[in-house]
Amino acid sequence: MLRVEPLERRLPMAGDVGLFVSDGNLRIVGDAAANDISIVQTAAGQFSIVGNAGESFRLNDVPATGPVTVSGITNTITMQLGRGNDAVSIVGLADVVTASRLFVFSGPGADRVSVSSARIEGQLSISTGNGDSNADGDTVSVTDVTLTGPLIVETGAG
Numbered sequence: 001m002l003r004v005e006p007l008e009r010r011l012p013m014a015g016d017v018g019l020f021v022s023d024g025n026l027r028i029v030g031d032a033a034a035n036d037i038s039i040v041q042t043a044a045g046q047f048s049i050v051g052n053a054g055e056s057f058r059l060n061d062v063p064a065t066g067p068v069t070v071s072g073i074t075n076t077i078t079m080q081l082g083r084g085n086d087a088v089s090i091v092g093l094a095d096v097v098t099a100s101r102l103f104v105f106s107g108p109g110a111d112r113v114s115v116s117s118a119r120i121e122g123q124l125s126i127s128t129g130n131g132d133s134n135a136d137g138d139t140v141s142v143t144d145v146t147l148t149g150p151l152i153v154e155t156g157a158g
Contacts, residue, residue: 015030015033015034015035015053015055015082015084016033016055016056016057016058017029017030017031017035017051017055017056017057017058018058018061019049019059019060019064019068019070020059020060020061021060021070021072021073022060024045024072024073024074024075025073025075025077026047026070026073026076026077026078026099027077027078027079027080028049028077028078028079028080028081029079029080029082030079030080030084030086031083031084032082032083033083034084034085034087034109035053035055035081035082035084035086035087036052036055036086036087037049037051037055037087037088038088038089038090038091039077039088039090039091040091041091041092041093041098041118042069043071043093043096044093044096044097045071045072045074046069046070046071046073047069047070047071047073048067048068049067049068049069049070050066050067051066051067052087073099075099075100075101076099076101076102077098077099077101077102077103078103078105079103079104079105079106080105080107081104081105081106081111083107083108084107084109085109085110086106086107087111087112088106088111088112088113088114089114089116090102090104090114090115090116090118091116091117091118092115092116092117092145093117093119094117094118094119094144095119096119097119097121098119098120099118099120099121099122100120100121100122101122101123101124101125102115102118102123102124102125103125104125104126104127105127105129106126106127106129106138108129108130108156109129110137110138111128111129111138111139112138112139113126113128113138113139113140113141114140114142114143115141115142115143115145116142116143116144117143117144117145118144118145118146119145119146120147120148120149121148121149122147122149123147123149123150123152124142124145124147124149124150124151124152125151125152125153125154126140126152126153127152127155128140128154128155128156129156138155138156140153140155
């Protein structure tokens with residue numbers, strides 16, 4: 001007699017996220033795993049970065065435990081999340097400049113990008129890459145955002 005036993009539920013492993021602060025810029029670099037992070041502005045030039053799915057962080061190549069607070073961010077925020085089904089939420093303070101420019105590149109996968117309550121003194125660019133053919137595709141949400149430059153949103157196939 002053939003028996004089938006159910007397996008335990010498995011979640012994808014959380015990613016490793018690099019945070020680099022230099023000359024007023026913040027660069028966030030993900031990996032091939034699914035990254036799920038929130039970036040919340042707490043004051044002018046200051047952000048709290050949280051891993052929502054157990055991500056590990058490195059701040060300027062030094063291991064850091066989350067949530068990680070970075071300050072002195074007055075210029076560009078660039079995010080390169082890599083492969084995987086990434087999710088990123090960026091929440092600014094409506095009456096304070098969030099960044100001079102904000103670039104989000106989430107890479108291949110079924111990605112979710114949300115930017116809200118932000119004030120960008122330049123360009124906001126979101127590129128999600130190609131989605132996973134087995135998933136629902138990419139989702140981009142931009143709400144209550146003030147821009148002085150262009151808004152560019154590019155989503156790939158899938």
